[in-house]
Amino acid sequence: MPVPKRKRSRARRDSRFANKKIAVKALVLCSNCQHPQLPHQACRECGFYKGAKIINTKSDRGVKRLEIRAKQKTEAQRDESQAAQ
Ligand SMILES: [Zn+2]
Missing domain, CATH: 2.20.28 (Rubrerythrin, domain 2)
Structure with missing residues (x-):
């Protein structure tokens, strides 16, 4: 297996990355x-x-979750009121 003969200096290594820019x-x-x-x-x-x-966004899922919870809450209250009678 080919192996580099010498260690590449920090300056040589870093100059390679100096030309690598963040693309806009x-x-x-x-x-x-x-x-x-x-x-x-x-x-x-x-x-x-x-x-x-x-696509459904995070806020869409949050709104749907709140609607489901509100529905469950009203159903639970209805069940309690029917049980009390
Ligand atoms: Zn948009």
Whole structure:
């Protein structure tokens, strides 16, 4: 197996990484909520892509969870009131 003959100095190694820069990615604004997003991808804020709702966002799941809990709470209260009678 080929092995490097000498240790590459810190200066040589670091000069290689000095030319490696962080690339600025292209950003577009969401057509629905104007939030900056990557092109050709569904918006992570509102879940829209090409004017249609594609994905459930975290806030959507939170709203749905609250609705389910409220429904369970009202059902539990109804059951308690029926049991008391
Ligand atoms: Zn959006």
